Amino acid sequence: MTRPLRRAHQLAWLVLAPLIAILLLAALWQRSRPPAQDPPAALQGVAR
Amino acid sequence: MSVGYQPVQWSRHKRVYDAVVLAVIVAYIGTFVAIGSLAWRGVEAISFPILLMRALGSCAIVLLHAILCIGPLARLDRRFLPVLYNRRHLGVMTFLVALAHATVAIVYYHAFGVVSPLLSLLGINQNFTSLHAFPFQLLGVLALCVMFVMAATSHDFWLRNLGAAAWKRIHMLVYPAYALLVGHVALGALQTDRGILAPITLIAGAALVTALHLVAGSREAKHDRPAPAPDTATDTDWLDVGPPDDIPDNRARTVCAPGGERIAVFKHNNSISAVTNVCAHQGGPLGEGKVIDGCITCPWHGWQYKPTDGRSPPPFTEKITTYRVRILAGRVQVNRTALPAGTPVEPAQIPATTSSTETTPLAPLNPAHNRPLT
Numbered sequence: 050m051t052r053p054l055r056r057a058h059q060l061a062w063l064v065l066a067p068l069i070a071i072l073l074l075a076a077l078w079q080r081s082r083p084p085a086q087d088p089p090a091a092l093q094g095v096a097r
Numbered sequence: 098m099s100v101g102y103q104p105v106q107w108s109r110h111k112r113v114y115d116a117v118v119l120a121v122i123v124a125y126i127g128t129f130v131a132i133g134s135l136a137w138r139g140v141e142a143i144s145f146p147i148l149l150m151r152a153l154g155s156c157a158i159v160l161l162h163a164i165l166c167i168g169p170l171a172r173l174d175r176r177f178l179p180v181l182y183n184r185r186h187l188g189v190m191t192f193l194v195a196l197a198h199a200t201v202a203i204v205y206y207h208a209f210g211v212v213s214p215l216l217s218l219l220g221i222n223q224n225f226t227s228l229h230a231f232p233f234q235l236l237g238v239l240a241l242c243v244m245f246v247m248a249a250t251s252h253d254f255w256l257r258n259l260g261a262a263a264w265k266r267i268h269m270l271v272y273p274a275y276a277l278l279v280g281h282v283a284l285g286a287l288q289t290d291r292g293i294l295a296p297i298t299l300i301a302g303a304a305l306v307t308a309l310h311l312v313a314g315s316r317e318a319k320h321d322r323p324a325p326a327p328d329t330a331t332d333t334d335w336l337d338v339g340p341p342d343d344i345p346d347n348r349a350r351t352v353c354a355p356g357g358e359r360i361a362v363f364k365h366n367n368s369i370s371a372v373t374n375v376c377a378h379q380g381g382p383l384g385e386g387k388v389i390d391g392c393i394t395c396p397w398h399g400w401q402y403k404p405t406d407g408r409s410p411p412p413f414t415e416k417i418t419t420y421r422v423r424i425l426a427g428r429v430q431v432n433r434t435a436l437p438a439g440t441p442v443e444p445a446q447i448p449a450t451t452s453s454t455e456t457t458p459l460a461p462l463n464p465a466h467n468r469p470l471t
Contacts, residue, residue: 050380052321052358054265059314061272066307069279073300076283079228080296 114183118190125159126152146205153198154286158278160191162302165275169313171396175385178396185251188271192241192248199241202234233285236277243274261380279303323355338362338429341369341447349393351384354433359384360420362431363393363404368444370404371420371431378415406441424448 050058129152130145137143143151164187170177207217219238224230247268250256256264279299287296325337336352344350344364351359351374359374361384372393374384381397388394392401392410402409407417416439421432424445436442 050265050382051262051375054262054269054380055314055317055321057266057269058310059318061269062307062310062314065272065276066311069276069303069307072276072280073283073303075228076280076287077296079284080287082229 111183111186115186115190118187122156122160122190122194125156129155146201150198150201150205151286153194153201154282157191157195157198158282158299158302160187160194161271161275161278162306164188164191165271165306166309169309172313173309173316175396178385181397182399188244189248189251192244195241195244199237228284229288231284233281236284237281240274240277240281243270243277247271247274256379261376261378265380275306320351320359321353323353334432334434335423335430336360336433338431340427341424341429344369344429347388349384349386351382352431357433357435360431360433361393362422362429363388364447365391365404366444367447369422369424369429369447370442370444371422372402372404372407373418373420373435375417376400377417383417405444406439408439 126149130148133143133148133151134145137148164184167177167180167184167187171181203214203218207214210217212221218234219232222230222232222234224232247270250259250264250267259267282295282299287299323336336354338344338350338352341364344362347363347365349361349363351361353359359382360371361374361382362369362371365388372383374382376383376395376397378395378398378400381395381400383393383395383402386394386396388404389401391403393404394401400409400415401413402415402417405419407419409415418435418438419440419442420435421442422445423430423432424447429445
């Protein structure tokens with residue numbers, strides 16, 4: 050590969066590595082939370 | 098290479114490769130469906146379309162992980178080079194499996210209502226600020242679009258017409274596509290499937306792919322450090338390669354010109370020749386190849402060039418840049434100025450004892466071509 054392409058590869062993974070790590074951590078954090086329970090529509094109406 | 102045009106350049110080797118990959122894919126999907134229907138029973142039973150969708154989706158992402166590991170593994174260890182040979186076939190198959198996954202998902206979840214399936218898929222869920230209800234399907238669709246572009250251009254026709262650099266840039270889109278797919282799985286399947294196997298597998302796969310690319314990239318960056326000028330050089334146009342004995346027979350040693358490309362310096366028939374390290378096909382690292390049948394052979398796809406003039410053997414017409422070489426004070430030196438592609442250069446003959454201070458100057462055979470590239 051040419052030098053510019055090699056640099057583009059290296060740069061791409063320097064950007065993607067933390068991005069993927071943050072994405073996975075966020076997804077795991079969300080997964081560990083208890084499932085959200087939306088109040089029934091009737092109750093929402095009462096709350097308003 | 099350059100002779101004739103065929104829609105698909107089949108060979109026996111490629112047919113066998115494709116048949117094996119297809120058999121593995123079918124076996125994976127069959128095994129997944131069989132185990133899934135046994136594991137999820139009773140109240141947790143899953144319908145066949147959903148099992149098939151999960152099998153196809155997980156198969157596509159496993160294949161994509163394999164594809165993404167091949168490149169850096171081949172950079173780190175030559176033993177993985179044969180796997181790289183048919184990587185494009187693997188990529189096209191991955192796209193087809195992903196397309197099948199998307200088709201089953203769209204038909205099952207979005208095709209039976211009054212709303213258009215595409216509108217149902219892309220337009221209804223707009224919870225972009227919620228991790229729990231994020232429209233993960235959109236990430237999958239974007240990744241599939243990228244994979245379509247790559248699969249459609251995975252052919253030498255496009256490689257030739259776009260040029261190796263532009264073609265490679267397009268195919269680097271696989272990296273953002275991979276990030277999109279990780280998001281698609283992490284915000285989709287991982288949020289609904291409460292098992293432990295899926296998250297562990299995804300994290301391990303992402304860690305492996307990322308680590309391999311970072312390690313290979315770091316190693317490449319080290320190789321890009323410029324070669325030192327030889328002690329004996331009176332001008333700075335020559336780069337030191339080292340003693341001829343340091344270059345294995347029919348192999349090369351690569352050096353990097355300051356601000357320039359790598360140069361592959363080959364030892365063959367007790368002589369030294371130098372060409373660019375960049376193959377004319379896909380930019381493969383020629384310096385990691387070897388001389389076979391008198392020709393420098395690219396380790397990626399087997400394209401060949403004669404070491405003395407950088408031209409492919411007839412009937413092929415590709416050519417690469419060459420460099421002048423000499424042996425001075427027992428050390429191989431290469432001129433940093435690239436000659437026009439296909440310029441014949443007399444190889445430097447290795448003396449019986451390389452400790453001699455005698456110079457073996459090697460001018461191009463055709464002085465008319467001896468001008469630097471501009």
